[in-house]
Amino acid sequence: MKNIAVIGYGVIGKRVADAINLQDDMRLTGVCDIISDWRIQNAVRKEYDIYAATSEASKEMKNAGIPVKGSMQDLLEKVDLVVDCTPKKIAAQNVTIYKEKGIKFIVQGGEKHETTGHSFSAENNYKSALNLDATRVVSCNTTSILRTLTALKRAGLLDYARGTLLRRATDPWESHLGGIMNTMVPERDIPSHQGPDAKSVDPDLDVITAAVKVPETLSHMHYWNVKLKKKASKEEVLDAFKTSSRIKLIQYDQGLVSNNTIKEMFLDMGRPWGDMYEVALWEDMLKVVGDELFYAYVVDNQAIVIPETIDAIRALTGIEKDASKSILKTNKSLSIT
Template structure:
């Protein structure tokens, strides 16, 4: 365990989330990246060492495979865990649940991702809603990209005293872009077979008070998710009041069609122009000029980058488990500053 003020973080799994978490950790002034563990010996593992990160194999067998591929390997996952204060498990869905026994044996704090069930840790995390209850815990689960976006937006309305109930339709991208040659769908739409879709109950694992129902459909594109929401407010309100509620969240970016941001691809292009790594959109990008209020009914739409939105949440979850930063606002501000969250507002001339 680290005895300095800087926490040592291990990342297990170097896929689309793991590589972003590793990069984000290196940007924090109170964290060090202890190393990255993976099963791959291909170009992905080579990126780990090229960035100067310590590479570990998930098992001794994986270590040998990596060494045979000419990679500089520091050891196995067991060795990595001995040097870390927290491990962020970014392995594929259901794998993390199997790794939990090892983490508990090692006595190391751990974070799993939204593909695992709430019961794996008994706590689900979104910084603006459940940071305080995560402080000092042994583990937490950073919920999925869609659930994160839902909790951020609905929490903003709830904190403003405006939220009664919410009903959402989610258009989910078919697969990650780098895996689009392996699967996904083409020339069709695939509805989730049950209503509510799993995201609504998942949001309630973070805040049981939320009255939310979701419906979801998988669509043939890979850039991002798109949400449409119909919300009943606690009372009639004006549009500006609702926008002010959303402005209280530093991780909701109010964008406008009038700025040429008319589709998810144009928002991703803006992220590239801002110099974001991997074109990451960490914020919920919510169209303010599309938003409509009719009495006590609210209608709005936003975009979710499923590869990026959970990254700042994961950084905050690390701080919460370590317990050195107990105030969620302090951690959120530190993370946002390190990752450049808020730059989109400056680029668009304010919020």
């Protein structure tokens, strides 16, 4: 049983905390933040131990009636590993603290690969993360790229891949702050950062991405054109995708025609926040023409990295050395079937 701290209780942090709380081989020791509003109050309602990142935050939390167990330093004395879910500049500062204290840590995909020297995707490189001091769980879009392309690579089908990403403008709860309206904003550089980021996990991938910010907040959507190593049938391609337990094949013809209908399905399935941990890939849209493959899928930017983070905890702490066993355990706890 490993003791785990979550630093930063935002969109990702609250989901990671809940997921840790579902496991039987790790313990959520506490969550730490500077906020004292409804977000951290929900953590109190869930009976999580609350720690304040700064002395000023501690005062504000106590004034708001939040039971503060101690400081971030107090929390770090009690844990085996930290999952840092704070914003970029804050995470970079915290990493220095973790290293000084000799605490294992995980950062999220917003940080650079060089922050940890290792980038993680459970179905791809779990073994290389065993007992490391740190890793970076790659971003939501990069996670989806690695899941799908690695499935094709395992089947001996992948030659190279070219993808276009339609990126949500901001997180749903911040739509009133940073959303874009009545416009689309192409990222200036090609490749966009996701392709090179995927290569930080698997340098052998031949992948180029382009990205466009669009005026919606529910999810990202990807369109891919893949050059296959050989001519293959649609069934062979689908069989390759089925080797990943975290790719969910969906049917356009069953009314799943948009990201909002897909979100509604996961809400109906009883997932917390309607979270989709899987890549939702349209089976009946997928097309094979000779040695070219075309497909599209949807990525839940708030949820897809959660199972990856749980597996990364097991890899770094060494409590499970077999990737397939960790993935199965994580999937079962999060109702990924």
